[in-house]
Amino acid sequence: MNILVTGGAGFIGSNFIRYILQNYLEDSVVNFDKLTYAGNLENLQEFKDDKRYSFIKGDVCDYDAVAGASQGVDAVVHFAAESHVDRSIHASHEFIRTNVFGTQVVIDAVRELGIKKMILVSTDEVYGDVEKPRKSKDGDPFKPSSPYSASKAAAESLAIAAIRTHEAPIMITRSTNNYGPYQFPEKILPLFITNVLEDKKVPLYDGGTQIRDWLYVEDNCSAIDLVLRHGTLGEAYDIAAENDPEVTNREVTEMVLDILGKGRDFIQDVWGLRPGHDQRYAVDSSKIRALGWKPSVSLAEGLKQTVTWYQGNEGWWKRVKSGEYQEYYKKQYRV
Ligand code: NAD
Ligand code: DAU
Numbered sequence: 001m002n003i004l005v006t007g008g009a010g011f012i013g014s015n016f017i018r019y020i021l022q023n024y025l026e027d028s029v030v031n032f033d034k035l036t037y038a039g040n041l042e043n044l045q046e047f048k049d050d051k052r053y054s055f056i057k058g059d060v061c062d063y064d065a066v067a068g069a070s071q072g073v074d075a076v077v078h079f080a081a082e083s084h085v086d087r088s089i090h091a092s093h094e095f096i097r098t099n100v101f102g103t104q105v106v107i108d109a110v111r112e113l114g115i116k117k118m119i120l121v122s123t124d125e126v127y128g129d130v131e132k133p134r135k136s137k138d139g140d141p142f143k144p145s146s147p148y149s150a151s152k153a154a155a156e157s158l159a160i161a162a163i164r165t166h167e168a169p170i171m172i173t174r175s176t177n178n179y180g181p182y183q184f185p186e187k188i189l190p191l192f193i194t195n196v197l198e199d200k201k202v203p204l205y206d207g208g209t210q211i212r213d214w215l216y217v218e219d220n221c222s223a224i225d226l227v228l229r230h231g232t233l234g235e236a237y238d239i240a241a242e243n244d245p246e247v248t249n250r251e252v253t254e255m256v257l258d259i260l261g262k263g264r265d266f267i268q269d270v271w272g273l274r275p276g277h278d279q280r281y282a283v284d285s286s287k288i289r290a291l292g293w294k295p296s297v298s299l300a301e302g303l304k305q306t307v308t309w310y311q312g313n314e315g316w317w318k319r320v321k322s323g324e325y326q327e328y329y330k331k332q333y334r335v
Helices: 011-023 041-047 062-069 087-090 094-113 147-166 189-198 217-232 249-259 299-312 315-321 326-334
Strands: 002-006 027-034 053-057 075-076 117-123 168-177 202-205 237-241 267-270
Touching: 011 041, 011 202, 011 217, 027 062, 027 094, 041 053, 041 189, 053 062, 062 094, 075 094, 075 217, 087 147, 087 326, 094 147, 117 147, 117 217, 147 168, 168 217, 189 202, 189 299, 189 315, 202 249, 217 237, 217 299, 217 315, 249 267, 249 299, 299 315
Parallel strands: 002 027, 002 075, 027 053, 075 117, 117 168, 168 237, 202 267
Antiparallel strands: none
């Protein structure tokens, strides 16, 4: 299969490309990415001379560029997005441009070029937060809380409309929070791990009682790959580890501190930095499990592997944390 991956220089996209190139020797991948602050070609350096891999710098909002990159591909996996909730609260318009308009452009290119399959990579956040013990499931109404999740819900609406109106060959995946190698250190786990490695405190929001269902990134990649090859066109699949017991942000922070051999005094409680903060995400992943998927990495093991990766790749995250990120950090954390 020849696959166009949008946003392949980001966290999940680069892990997905690695997954494909390592597991399917006959497949090839075109990585189409604008290289925003979150895009980093270093993530895929080991493939730069691989004939099965190519990179095109471009914006998903540019129809001609997307259509040009899509020539001859069998499938499009659309990851490209502005992905950070906190940034969407500071400045929303880029989220609407890329996540909504950009998704329509990709859908149009897929239809007009007659590409056989497209996956829209969406998020469990479209459902909004859900009270214990309920889990959100496919078919539930969307109740997004942040400009980010609203933009992803809008993108899904465009996909659903294209499926209904044009029989566009689209499938949707909605995963819970991913973690693992190459995640930009603005998200809680890589931020906290790298802060501790720099001997800095970790800013835990709003009491740390919130619940996220942590999924190791490679497990999300295997689920997206399964949908790509065996999913039903027009369907949406919720992807979750369904960690049992559920873990709060404070508990996952303590797990990280324990792995790093650090005390609870590294936690700095901060309040009010994320207005509209969702309390709990939980989704029912029975539909993707019925296709034969299950996660293979436990949270305890995945966190150890992730910490080890950041310890061993200091050059990567130090470069990422310099420059623009420092300005963002001062603004977000008021330091
Ligand atoms: P990321 O921010 O690490 O990467 C996004 C990538 O998209 C970057 O390489 C960036 O350069 C590229 N990009 C941004 N705007 C672009 C544009 N206009 N044109 C082309 N490329 C552009 O994001 P991520 O965490 O890897 O998330 C990837 C996708 O998965 C997103 O759609 C996100 O909504 C979704 N998702 C993420 C998670 C998570 O936990 N990280 C969970 C569920 C769903
Ligand atoms: O649920 C899937 C979503 O997960 C994806 O769609 C998003 O792209 C991805 O960014 C992620 O969103 P979250 O908002 O859940 O991730 P984040 O790492 O930003 O925050 C996770 C939790 O940690 C949340 O409750 C806020 C809290 N937090 C976050 C940061 C950055 C802190 O306590 N301190 C922090 O500094």
